[in-house]
Amino acid sequence: MALTLGMVTTDTTDARALASWWAEQTGAEVHDSYDGGFVMLIGGTLPVRLAFQKVDEVTPGKNRLHLDLTAPDLDAEVERLLAAGASLVARRGGESFRWVTLADPQGNEFCVSGPDF
Template identity: 70%
Template sequence: MTLKLGMVTVDTTDAVALAGWWAEQTGAAITQENDGWFVVLEGGGLPVMLSFQKVDHPTAGKNRIHLDLGADDLDAEVDRLLAAGATLIGRRGDEAFRWVTLADPQGNEFDVAQQD
């Protein structure tokens, strides 16, 4: 038997708002809203479904799982994400491989790396 990744889910206090932000950033579409408690994105630059689940109290502390995203032009994409409301956590790597750690509007960290 083989497991297949079907969806990545992010806990949030406002599933509709955070899903909308990620839809704008990835070009994905909201395909399910479920009364705002569980929102699903599909398409765009997403290889699997990305969902946002409304919770009363998100897990405190650093993410144990995060998204690693690729960009054709790392610097331009990071500038775009920062202008859209992301927060810069840190620029990492060296000339051989660079990536930038950001946080979405609710503090969920993710990485963007140069994708050739």
């Protein structure tokens, strides 16, 4: 028997708001369950479901798990995400490969690279 990845879930104090932000960025549909306590994204450009689970307090410190996303035009996508409310953490890499670490509106870090990932 082998495991398969069914979903990536993020703890948050406002599951609806964070799910809505990510839905706008990926073209996914928001499916709200349990009166905002658990919100899932389906479809869009996502190869796997993303979910957001309401918690009273998020775990402090750096993410131990993060999304690595790709875009056909790295610079244009980073500018679009920044305009949509993401914040810049760091621009990384060198001539052969570049990526940018951003944070969503609730501080969850994620990376975006060009298509040569």
